Amino acid sequence: xxxxxxxxxxxxxxxxxxxxxxxxxxxxxxxxxxxxxxxxxxxxxxxxxxxxxxxxxx
Numbered sequence: 001x002x003x004x005x006x007x008x009x010x011x012x013x014x015x016x017x018x019x020x021x022x023x024x025x026x027x028x029x030x031x032x033x034x035x036x037x038x039x040x041x042x043x044x045x046x047x048x049x050x051x052x053x054x055x056x057x058x
């Protein structure tokens with residue numbers, strides 16, 4: 001995107017980064033600590049006995 005002059009944080013840049021799809025809620029386990037947290041799946045994992053700040057990684 002840098003070569004094309006597209007800001008990755010712009011609406012167009014975010015859509016390009018996701019392959020043209022709008023992201024509603026990512027539940028693929030790719031939630032780095034400090035990043036946007038999923039809306040409900042971490043709560044579900046904790047109910048299943050998984051602990052820690054980020055149950056996907058702990």
